[in-house]
Amino acid sequence: MTPGVGRDVTSPAPRSADVARVAGVSRKTVSRVFNDEPYVSDDARRRVLAAAEELGYRLNHAARALASGRTRSLGVVALGTAGYGTASLLVHIEQAVRDAGYALRVINTPDGDPNGIVGALESLLEQGVDGVVVSEPIVKGEVPLRVDVPVLFLGAPPSFTATRTVSVSVGARALARAATEHLLDLGHETVHHLAGPRQWYATKDRIEGWQAALAEHGAHEPPLLNGDWSAASGYAAGRALASDSSVTAVFAAGDEMAIGLIHALREAGRRVPEDVSVVGFDGNPVFAYVSPPLTTVRQPFEAAAREGVRLLVHAIEQPDAELPQAEEPPVELVVRASTAPPPLRRGGPLLRTT
The missing domain is CATH 3.40.50.2300 (Response regulator)
Known part of the structure; x- marks a missing residue:
């Protein structure tokens, strides 16, 4: 098949597993190539890019990532619910991400299932995001995955290993x-x-x-x-x-x-x-x-989202610099x-x- 020509447009979109199979490498190697990471041989990199071109696998995303080193996009893993708290936090995350000059990609997950979280993270990484925000209030067990971009955990402890982690409390x-x-x-x-x-x-x-x-x-x-x-x-x-x-x-x-x-x-x-x-x-x-x-206590959704995104962007753009101290969110009692x-x-x- 001529690269990029003749693929049936009605067939399912190719995934990283398809690229890995055609290139004769692991999915991890495919991810490393698309994220322009080290520890990939020149030969493996050439084979992955050739397979991606042949299959029509996100060529634009890959080209931008490889040319600039960043896609200026952040991924969000969020619980799929319309509840006031989780929905409000997601709204403020979106505002903070856009104000920081990044695009946003959101994937909802079902009730903290580790397999669902793994799938969401893999999908975001395949899109070449520069960092991930985890706004997932439930994790039923350790997530068996290492993420090679900085990750912000909002209101929850880290549940998997990442290149660099940032944790911000909602107080x-x-x-x-x-x-x-x-x-x-x-x-x-x-x-x-x-x-x-x-x-x-x-x-x-x-x-x-x-x-x-x-x-x-x-x-x-x-x-x-x-x-x-x-x-x-x-x-x-x-x-x-x-x-x-x-x-x-x-x-x-x-x-x-x-x-x-x-x-x-x-x-x-x-x-x-x-x-x-x-x-x-x-x-x-x-x-x-x-x-x-x-009478209630008001959760500082906006303050937590802005502080978290600020620290995540710092970790992305200054990977060797020490992270600033996270500011404590305000406590507001509404009597x-x-x-x-x-x-x-x-x-x-x-x-x-x-």
Whole structure:
């Protein structure tokens, strides 16, 4: 076949495995050639490029990468969900990447499956991205892959090996601590916690912030409840808590769960905030307009995305320079009408003596 001529345009697009087969090399060698990495012989490089041309495999991407050393594009691996938190973070990542002068390629993954993450990363690397942003809050086990470009992990620990890694926190522990401290400072003896799904990194961070605040104030730690971020799971937790008259304060790990919780409490005759105070997490602006307006902690999605992308671009453009210190994200507590002092302290002697 004449190189680049006669390929059936209705056939599936060739992949790196096809190039590797025709060139007689490994997929890793193909990736190294397209990313202009060292440790590839001249002969192997020629065979890979010839096979790519013959198959019509992303010739434009490869040519640009080999000519300039960079494609000025970043890849994002993100959980495929329309939830407020993950969707908001992705929006701000996109804005930060474009402001930095890079193009963006996004691949969604299903529920932290390592095989799905490997496939997403391989696809991005085949497109010649200069760096990768991992906005994946769930990883079920170690990802068996080495990535040869810098990687930014947002809100989660590194789950695979990379040339250079950057980790930026969204401040979940500090936010959870602030939410819990707000309720304790109002005079509640303790704070119950409605946590997120157990496999999420964010769930662990919020639990640790809640526990730290309780320990610092000498408050006992009630049993955990777990939801799935949905209002329905918050409603189920609210029904379970409503019959316990000792419950006067609840910190929910997500705003939607908090709204479901409040609905169940009110259905059971428990007033919010007169009988039970509730704090959410995320800062979804919609919940300023529910009844009662929800007290919450606002996640710094924009600040975390901009700081993370800044550090990732630094790692790409100055590979031998030391990374700047990451700035701590801000902690913002938004106090509204869903929280108040506990019933016995409201206007009575205990309130006046504190």
